[in-house]
Amino acid sequence: MSTVVLDNVSKVYPGGVLAVDRMNLRANEGELLVLLGPSGCGKSTLLRMIAGLEEITSGDLWLNGEIANGMPPRDRNVAMVFQNGALYPHRTVRGNLAFPLEIAKADPNLVRDRVTELSRALRIDETLDRRPGTLSGGQRQRVAMGRAIVRQPSLFLMDEPLSNLDAGMRTELRMEISALVRALGITTIYVTHDQVEALTLADRIAIMNRGVLQDVGTPGQIYNDPATAFVAAFLSSQQLNLVACTVRAPQNQYILLDFGAHQLTIPWSDPRAYAISQHTGQQIIVGMRPDALSPVPDTYEGATLSGRVRTLEYHGHEWLAYIEAGLPSVAAPEPPDPRGRAADLEQRNGSGGRIRAMVRRLISGPPDDDIPDHPSGSASNSGSHRRADLIVRLGARPAWRAGDGARVAVDLSRLMVFKLDGSRIDTPKR
Ligand SMILES: Nc1ncnc2c1ncn2[C@@H]1O[C@H](COP(=O)(O)OP(=O)(O)O)[C@@H](O)[C@H]1O
Ligand SMILES: [Mg+2]
CATH class of the missing domain: 3.40.50.300 (P-loop containing nucleotide triphosphate hydrolases)
Structure with missing residues (x-):
């Protein structure tokens, strides 16, 4: 022992x-x-x-x-x-x-x-x-x-x-x-x-x-x-949906997660509401596992996102749907590289430049964003090569076909919210 x-x-x-x-x-x-x-x-x-x-x-x-x-x-x-x-x-x-x-x-x-x-x-x-x-x-x-x-x-x-x-x-x-x-x-x-x-x-x-x-x-x-977006993403068996949004609190009635083309509202009764409201006016990252999302009819009245099904992928016991929803999806922020890259960046850019560089690295879509130092060829400015930005887990019998319009219910209790550096906004209960 x-x-x-x-x-x-x-x-x-x-x-x-x-x-x-x-x-x-x-x-x-x-x-x-x-x-x-x-x-x-x-x-x-x-x-x-x-x-x-x-x-x-x-x-x-x-x-x-x-x-x-x-x-x-x-x-x-x-x-x-x-x-x-x-x-x-x-x-x-x-x-x-x-x-x-x-x-x-x-x-x-x-x-x-x-x-x-x-x-x-x-x-x-x-x-x-x-x-x-x-x-x-x-x-x-x-x-x-x-x-x-x-x-x-x-x-x-x-x-x-x-x-x-x-x-x-x-x-x-x-x-x-x-x-x-x-x-x-x-x-x-x-x-x-x-x-x-x-x-x-x-x-x-x-x-x-x-x-x-x-x-x-x-x-x-x-x-x-x-504890962090990295941990959430690493433990997801399917790719974790990570999306940047701006926090708003219109007339203090509720909290609005503003994704640009979409919004989700978080009621004040939500246990995370206060922590999120501390970031009003700022950008944060929202994480949604594919199984926290589910297809619903247009008449559904709860929290939803919508888009078009780009592809369906067969996994045997389930299907995954890749949906273009016009969401600003981001990659999981990495912790600073201890091998001097963070210090290096700081020196080169000053802190404002460093944050800009980080946000640019984070935001991988939509592709018509102007990213000057993006490797040429992969990001199209035409908008015709939009990537899927929402992955939804379906059952063994998919409700959709490629090209269908898709409405997706969001299980708000399973939303995860992170700062831009990837740390949790509502601290884990440990
Ligand atoms: N003997 C060594 N000399 C120099 N660098 C090493 C040596 N062994 C491992 N590293 C480096 O240390 C880091 C951690 O390696 P390692 O502990 O093998 O990682 P993991 O087991 O998680 O894959 C890596 O960057 C690796 O290249
Ligand atoms: Mg090893």
Whole structure:
């Protein structure tokens, strides 16, 4: 059993790459904590610092209440599994599983019992006499996991252990990892870039981008109540609709989210109304998941947006509709790049220029916007290549066909509102 505390931990690689930036995080005893984030955001670096394979540049690592920055890896009682769990090719599965115990000069009877027990739990007991070369990818990863836990470590670190497997095997092994680490009660930190893996496996998720922690919470907390637009977008299984709008409060009767061609009204009774009203006269970003939108007839009286169906996309269990609604859709704002780009921009543009540059980068439509430094060719000024700016999740039988006029009901309780820098306007309840 183990607790892990990262106190303001940073990692700068030689050459000045800031891979992890002032990370504060705690993994509780027996917890399955998933580290989630896009490729290159510093997940492996963080895991390797916890394992003692990478030096910590600044900040403190605490293992079981003890500062462990300089502790040799072998004293940490940590086991690690990588994407390609490397096995000894000339040893059988049994030999691979037994190896860490043999090195530790364990009693041969104990080795035999432990290997038998573990191979059953991992469902590789039929393969004990085979060599790794004759196993499937899924079986090899099971052996790698078995070899890591056979010594009964107090901390289990897994770095994308399923990403080389096919989808079916990934799902199967995902469930088994979950059952196994919970049955053993070993504190586990599990790295992945796959949001489904994170949501299905984790007790809590810590989500990173560019070396910076973005949000921590249970899967339900960070899915329903994300701290930033980046987190909301990263956890959306379909592309999150993000739209810029101006906040207005006509005669103080209600709050108006003004998208130009469309408006949505938020009543004062809405719990977010006060927080949004603090931005009256300013631009904000509204996030709407495709499943917070649904097709309705023209006679529908609630909050709606409307447009024309550009394309329908078949996903087997559902259809997605891509609708042109003339909304100013934006990309999820990235946190400032810790590798000096923010400072660079500031120097070049002064702060007014910096904000203009950010807004220009954010606003990806409509295409007839004048964006002077846009790569040529992709943005048309004619308006004839308008991109779809609203993605709506439909059921298995779509209500529309391409080209149809579309009216879309908006579930206002599921609107997410962000400042232009991507931070939440109504702070998450954590
Ligand atoms: N040994 C290294 N030397 C220099 N830069 C590195 C090294 N390892 C990783 N990096 C850089 O650090 C950043 C984080 O990498 P990594 O921790 O591997 O991310 P992830 O595991 O999230 O994909 C990346 O920009 C990567 O290029
Ligand atoms: Mg990695």
